Amino acid sequence: MPPATTRSTPEGKPSRPTQVAEAIKQWVMQQGLHSGDRLPSEPELIARFGMSKGTIREATRILEAQGLVRTRSGPGGGTFVHQMSPERARALLSNYFYFRDLTLNDIYQIRMVLEPELVAHLAGTLTEDQLAQLEAVMASYAHPAETAEEEREQHIASLRFHGLLAEMSDNPLMGFIIAFVTQTLSDLTVYRKLYDPPNHQLWAKGKAYQARLVAALRNGDGAEARRVMALHMATAQSLMQAQEAEVIRRFMT
Amino acid sequence: MPPATTRSTPEGKPSRPTQVAEAIKQWVMQQGLHSGDRLPSEPELIARFGMSKGTIREATRILEAQGLVRTRSGPGGGTFVHQMSPERARALLSNYFYFRDLTLNDIYQIRMVLEPELVAHLAGTLTEDQLAQLEAVMASYAHPAETAEEEREQHIASLRFHGLLAEMSDNPLMGFIIAFVTQTLSDLTVYRKLYDPPNHQLWAKGKAYQARLVAALRNGDGAEARRVMALHMATAQSLMQAQEAEVIRRFMT
DNA sequence: CCCAATTTGTTCGTATGTATC
DNA sequence: AGATACATACGAACAAATTGG
Secondary structure, three states: OOOOOOOOOOOOOOOHHHHHHHHHHHHHHHHOOOOOOEOOOHHHHHHHHOOOHHHHHHHHHHHHHOOOEEEEOOOOOEEEEOOOOHHHHHHHHHHHHOOOOOOHHHHHHHHHHHHHHHHHHHOOOOOHHHHHHHHHHHHOOOOOOOOHHHHHHHHHHHHHHHHHHHHOOOOHHHHHHHHHHHHHHHHHHHHOOOOOOOOHHHHHHHHHHHHHHHHHHHHOOHHHHHHHHHHHHHHHHHHHHHHHHHHHHHHHO | OOOOOOOOOOOOOOOHHHHHHHHHHHHHHHHOOOOOOEOOOHHHHHHHHOOOHHHHHHHHHHHHHOOOEEEEOOOOOEEEEOOOOHHHHHHHHHHHHOOOOOOHHHHHHHHHHHHHHHHHHHOOOOOHHHHHHHHHHHHOOOOOOOOHHHHHHHHHHHHHHHHHHHHOOOOHHHHHHHHHHHHHHHHHHHHOOOOOOOOHHHHHHHHHHHHHHHHHHHHOOHHHHHHHHHHHHHHHHHHHHHHHHHHHHHHHO
């Protein structure tokens, strides 16, 4: 369990619920509570902190919003320590990038170095079941899309392939980062409709690289996996770049 | 501005404040509000959603906890759209990794590929002022530490060097990831007291590499910067590894 | 410096919803 | 079905903070 990230906030004095939330958080860490452990009930917290129900409730909402606890009503209910899901963590982090506009280049600069590293270490460690999962995703875009709708779905699915790979990493940090970057790219693709002028070359090359990649992963050939992924990333970047230019061009005219 | 990350929550029905928070969030995005823009006042929201004050307040707390808004009281006060700081984003993400224990190897696997890439692109783009900042940090550990306290401070400062570099990136994604990883390593170092048996070799080599690195950055020699950083990371990893083993050994005996 | 207006912040009492036994 | 234990929600009043006169 990594340490607490105590921050010296140079910001205005936090409201009381915020302080209470922080106090509870510290208390939980100090007690070494684990996921599923129960926190004191509302009345107990009211007594301990000497504050009203409303304030305590706002505090637990804050913790809930941060993904640290979850609450259930009914007998045996209460507030429980909660291990946040990767999805939730990604959603929270997305908020940060909402106002900072990322470019395709920003995203691909990361993918270009991380994803080859990922698959190099993944080679030879995957179960046949995991490999089958990857192939199942690939099957969803085995044949060219016929509608714009289908085109978008295939684009997303081909990114889902990379999200799957990320989840298979035994390095939680690597797994999270790649999954996040992949999702960000997926969101960006949909938002900017980068799938719209169907790009047959992107589809065909991507499919081929992914097939070679799965073969290398199955054979336990890390060097080959790394090489293939690097090529995959490089061509994807340049084709996406072109796609972006095309979208902008069509928008201008 | 990147797109909204709408999530299909497979979890139990969200509480009303959560729903309200989500609704407000969507409304803000749809209105295209920017940082600093004001949201409707509490009474207005109460009217719009037909809900009690407490519920509305909990909703805004949720948004505040996620770093999306900030509230001020008094005339001219209210709830305002807020661009979350990198520090806050890092703190929120730290929560995710609280229960997942990261190893030194997990962290260095990322650093090893990202940091060389970072400095390769940074070379030749830094102002003399920025270079001076880096040198100022280096000055704080110019001479060997004499106390354990000082040892810890120097260890943290040498990581601050990397945090600074991260902030100088023109790729927000790269900048954030490296800053986050650096902070995580810093927290881990402090938490596990990895600075404790003073490691003269780590100190000396790190200092030398950082000096070479700054020179390369100043000269605009990206290839050299990349090479030096790669060496820096590799030696740091193995020395930290040894440090970890030493701490464990001393703990066992 | 104080006073008044505005807007969020906090409290308490009460009632309702929900899940367990 | 009913009792119990818990969170959830509402409403009205009051407190605190901030701005401008």
